[in-house]
Amino acid sequence: MSALLNHFDVCIIGGGHAGVEAAWMASQFSELRICLLSFPEVPIASAPCNSSIGGVGKGQVVRELDAMGGLMGILADRAGIHFRTLNESKGFAVQSTRVQIDKELYSQYAYQTLVGIPGFSLRYCAVQSIERSANDVFQIFLSDHESLFARCVVVTAGTFLGGLLHTGPESWSGGRYDCQSSAGLQKVVPFLRFRDIRFKTGTPPRLQRSSIDFTSLVPQHSDSLASAFHLFTPGRARNLPQIACYLTRTNEKTLSIIRENKHRSPLFNGQIVGIGPRYCPSLEDKAFRYLDRDSHQIFLEPEGLSTESIYPSGISTSLPKDVQESFLRTISGLEAVEIFQYGYAVEYDVVDTSTLNHGLEHREISGLFFAGQINGTSGYEEAAGQGLVAGLNAALRAQKRELIFFDRADSYIGVMIDDLVSSQRDEPYRLFTARSENRLFLREDNAFIRMSKYRRQIKLNNSFDFRLNGLLDEFEFLESLVHKISISREISDYGILDAPLGISDLLKRPEFNPIKVLQDEINRIGISISERVVAAVAIMIKYEGHISRDYETNSRFAKLKVRAVDWKSLMMNKNISYECRQRIGKFMPENFYQLQRIEGIRPATLSYVAGLLT
Amino acid sequence: MAISNSSQNDIIIGCSSGSIANSAISVVRISGFFSLEKFQTIFFRPLSNVAPRKMYLSRIIDNGIILDDLLFCFFQSPNSYSGEDILELYPHGNVLNVRRIISAFIKNFGLRQAGPGEFTFRALNNKKLSFSQVEGLELLLNANSHFAFNQGLQILNGDLFRSYRKLYDEFIAIKSALNLLIDFSEDVGELEAKSLLAISMRNFGVVISDLYHRASIQAPAARVPRILIFGPTNAGKSTFFNFILSENRSIVSSIAGTTRDFISENIEIDGDLFIFTDSAGVRDFAENVIEEEGIRRSQSLLRDSFFKILVLSALDIEAAFCESFDFDLLLVTHYELHSFSNTQLMAFSQRYECPILLIGPIQNGLGSIGPDQQISGPIEPALFNYKILGAVNLRDGSIGPDNSDLRRVFNELVISKYRSIVDKNPILVDRHKYVISAIYDRYISLPSLDGCTDLGILSNNIESLGIVVSELIGVVIPEDSLDLIFSKFCIGK
Secondary structure, eight states, rough: TTTTTGGEEEEEEOSSSSHHHHHHHHHTTTTTTTEEEEOOTOOOOOSOOEEEEETHHHHHHHHHHHTTTTHHHHHHHHHHHEEEEEEEOOGGGOOOEEEEEOHHHHHHHHHHHHHHSSSSSEEEEEEEEEEETTTTTTEEEEESEEEEEEEEEEEEEOOOOOOOEETEEEEEEEEEETBBBBBBHHHHHHTOOOOOOOOEEOOEEEGGGOOOOOSSSSSEOTTTTOOOSSTOOOTTSSSSSOOEEEEEOHHHHHHHHHHTGGGGGGTTSSHHHHOOOOOSSSSSHHHHTTTTTTOOOOEEEEESEEEEEEETTTOOOOHHHHHHHHTTTTTTTTOOOEEEEOOEEEEEEOOOOOGTTTTSBBBSSSTEOOOOOOGGGGGGHHHHHHHHHHHHHHHHHHHOOOOOOOOOTTTTTHHHHHHHHHHSSSOBOOOGGOSOOOTTSSSSSTTTHHHHHHHHHHHHHHHHHHHHHHHHHHHHHHHHTTTOOOOOOOTTTSSSSSOOOOOHHHOOOOHHEEEEHHHHHHHHHOOOOOHHHHHHHHHHHHHHHHHHHHHHHHHHHHHHHTTOHHOOOHHHHHHSSSHHHHHHHHOOOSSSHHHHSTTTHHHHHHHHHHHHHH | OOOOGGSSOOEEEEESSSSSSSSSBEEEEEESOOOOOGGGGGSSSSSTTOOOOOEEEEEETTTTTTEEEEEEEEEEETSSSSEEEEEEEEOOOOOOHHHHHHHHOOOOHOEEEEBBTTHHHHHHTTTTTOHHHHHHHHHHHTTTHHHHHHHHHHHHHEEEEHHHHHHHHHHHHHHHHHHHHHHHHHHHHHHHHHHHHHHHHHHHHHHHHHHHHHHOOOOOHSSSSSSEOOOOTTTTTTHHHHHHHHHBHHHBBTTTTOOOEEEEEEEETTTTTEEEOOOOOOOTTSOOOOOHHHHHHHHHHHOOOOOEEEEEEGGHHHHTSSSSSOOOOEEOOOOOGGOOHHHHHHHHHHHHHEEEEEEEEOOOOOOOOOOGGGGSSOOOGGGGGOOOEEEEEETOEEEEEOOHHHHHHHHHHHHHHHHHHTOOOOOOOOOHHHHHHHHHHHHTOOOSSSSOOHHHHHHHHHHHHHHHHHHHTTSSOOOOHHHHHTSSSSBTT
């Protein structure tokens, strides 16, 4: 291989959801040479845990990615075999899309998409270590004794760095069930000092479809009205045949088997030291933490159209194999279940994200980026969101352009990055809507409007931008139109009107569906507007009064939020409780906002510190 | 100038005690960052070896003129009230002497006269006091009642704050429940998450309603309890006023903020201070049209007084039937000139929900209370020849001659009404009252949980609720409340 062929602008280590998104984003910069390194045994963009993309908060991220020209939404639409809108009855602001995918096809589509890009190369091999060589270039040593040079490196190694798997008493090193792991983080990146902390996550056993009795279970069908992710896919288009999921529950018997075997659980007998996600607890966690509950929902989700494997959502476990079998068989429909693959837990090294900037680049080492599960997050969408940020900024860095940072005020991606880099995490991070202060504004329907300013900043000006601009023009047109037209009294669809009523007033009324009203009125006028634009305008108008009020009240807080906090002096302040001082010392907040976000900080401390600042 | 805009680098001087009236010893404070030797030229005693927090005696000399022999004490930063260097002087408390000493310091060393509350403002700036402690301090210093003083103390030591913490905890519960319903209803179950939210909102409602109740109790009564006498001229208001004053007058004399239309004095009943106001000179009745300003002022007086006594001559009582008043005691004078049936009296008492005392001259007839006795100023109690001829007691509905002493009846009625107010534990700090009612308003305008509530809007409302809740516990202090509170401080504090 010639020396030149071994030189890249951006090298991405790891072909998971973060790596794929980073590679896709960076390779849109047509002048750059991009390389993706992936383990040979693992398919690109594989889904080793649940088989769905999206969900509450996460669906918003997928739409944000999509509006940035990302890949995840396109792949999920194509591989989708079950679509749903979550929180459908709870108002537009908190609605989210979730798509279950055929895992195999998803990987296949990802592979096909990437390999066709000019300037992009995919290489299957393990990384031994990364070294800094002269001229601000990284040298990457590979397991096949070769090495690569790259101006920017994006590390998206997932659970593979120092990965350790557990099922009952057995534990073995590996990144996942069917694959080896690589050396620990410290070995791979020897020139950086890492925080000595490990996280753990787990996955449930997979069940044999033919061994399940579905007749007694409640089916949940794919929603044909749920809107596909990609901006330019018609909302109701479906690429693949749709399947049903089934609902069952754990019962007292199930939980008592788990409780009897507490001493055999690696989570509770000391075998696993990594910290697990509080917001995605294992079944053991649920059984021991919520002693008064005797039943939990389980969704049985097929992992694909052609596979026998069923994913039982909500019962991730690392109990010994015999215990897994016996508790599963107490569950309705699973009386004769055969296990396809046992559940296990995985422990892995994580990066201290407080050492990264808002572009996910290391604060001290220019050109070195980290994204995905290695940053201590859980979830494909979180990984992909970071992958996009890191890949985009690595490309910008390689071109010596200014980095692009996402504000937490206008995207969940921004919320996530800000949460990650502004303090140390001590448990796996999962995104949900409560992480945002701006829930009413960060919606799925307006993602393409919220993200457009960032997309413009990239200045790619390709066909995606052309189509996006068309949509934005339509949005602007409809928005101004809505404020001009009113409904005359002769139209009785909305009850008796005392006087002609502006459409915008009508859209705010809680008794009407604003999207339907606006669509009907547009039809009445006889113009044609894209469905997504109609929804975005209708929902925007419905909420606009609330959002501006929100902004006003928040701005008073904003003044305080940015005030600098001297955490070192707080550590010595006896007016602050010992416990709070411990936490302050751990998270080292630089401003009031960061202080406020530290979990476990008492209001007394906040009010005391606020007093110091004013 | 607002205190938050005043220069923080000046050395300031102010008299903390003894600037208005002569006293034995006065306290003059100097605060800022300085070395004590700066003032050597004025002190006879060498200042180089003065240890902090010890008392010294020295002569003060300005340009060869001896000003005073005084004690002084030096508090070195940060161990002082304001957190800065403080020099405290204890001169003889003659007002002229104090002024002369302060001028000498200003003239010789370029000090600046402190504004109201400026020492405390610096204490706040230097983290010696929290904002809510400042609020407590203000209440404590300006308290006109034991109740207000105690509440000031409670704020200063953090007790009241603890009861606000409960509200904050309930708020956090709402927020978690809502987040559970939006983000984790698949894990927790829709119904369970919904009922958790409903319960937490109800619990918050209980706590805020109680606070709101306490905050909306008419505060002037607990903070500045005013008793008002009103009624037409020649009814005997001033006579009654002087009669009560003759025994209850408090040693505290001057009352700030009294308009000259009214005569006010401090009186003491059962150890509590009250402001006793005679609205003589203001005619409340419509037929006597006086200037609007006077009416407006007497109306605000009526509104701010917690105990109102209507004094009527028996001859006016028919006319008074047509007016609508609100009062706590009706005194009918010149009762001998007109008599009423018991039924009439009962009806009257029930209509106004108040006791009635009927007063007339002692039978031996030294004459009624004549206009010549209505001049304000102390009148010998002996000149008020009254006798309670009848009383209508609302509580037990009894009518008939009552031998009780007028002064005792008055004291009992005032104290029982006052207690009934302070027993409800009203919140006195204006900012707290305002913020609590803002929280309450936002709470009651939350959409109900039935049907298809838009949780996005609900969560938005709850976020904005959270901001006012944070304001209550003092996490956020709007700048204007800073200026407002310091304007109520005296100079030297």
